[in-house]
Amino acid sequence: MSCRIGSPNATQRDAMTAELLLSRLKHVRATGPASWRADCPNGHTKARGSLAVTESADGTVLLHCFACSDVHGILSAVGLEVADLFPERIKDTSPEARQRAREALKRTAWAAALRVLSRETCVVNAAAGWLRQRKTLED
Numbered sequence: 001m002s003c004r005i006g007s008p009n010a011t012q013r014d015a016m017t018a019e020l021l022l023s024r025l026k027h028v029r030a031t032g033p034a035s036w037r038a039d040c041p042n043g044h045t046k047a048r049g050s051l052a053v054t055e056s057a058d059g060t061v062l063l064h065c066f067a068c069s070d071v072h073g074i075l076s077a078v079g080l081e082v083a084d085l086f087p088e089r090i091k092d093t094s095p096e097a098r099q100r101a102r103e104a105l106k107r108t109a110w111a112a113a114l115r116v117l118s119r120e121t122c123v124v125n126a127a128a129g130w131l132r133q134r135k136t137l138e139d
Contacts, residue, residue, distance in 0.1 A: 018055035021063070024078035025051065040065040041077040057108045059087035 018036070022028050025038035027049065035054040040047040046067035051074065054062045063085070065074060075081055127137055 017059070018053055018061050020084075021053060021061055021078065021080065024080075025053075040067060040074060042068050042070055042073045043077070044068050057111060058104065061085045 018034070022036060022038065025041060028036050028038040029049075031037050031052075032054075034056070035052065037049050038051045038053060039049060040051040042065065044067055050067040051063060051065045056062065061084075063071060063074065065071075068074075071082065075084070130137060
């Protein structure tokens with residue numbers, strides 16, 4: 001029997017998607033194709049929009065609270081565990097399957113790195129525009 005995480009009769013852990021985590025958070029808003037901001041459920045005073053959630057191409061769910069940085073506390077507040085953030089391990093351990101998995105990981109890592117570079121390029125371009133207009137750069 002296969003049940004979703006959080007189901008009362010769950011006997012086997014399915015791979016979690018970001019949707020499950022997001023459904024347990026308040027004030028969720030999309031910030032990109034696979035990234036969101038939400039209120040941190042950990043109960044601190046600066047919870048409003050402080051939690052960033054991203055789902056990577058391989059299904060791993062990444063989260064970070066800019067106010068408390070307490071992943072374990074956040075997950076326990078919504079009834080999840082750290083293991084729930086990661087997709088199930090590869091069951092086929094043949095050399096070919098492991099090679100395919102390594103190649104997929106490399107593609108994912110390169111894609112993520114290129115997205116970061118793209119964002120950083122926008123920041124540099126904006127700063128260059130301000131400098132051309134003789135404006136000062138501030139935090």
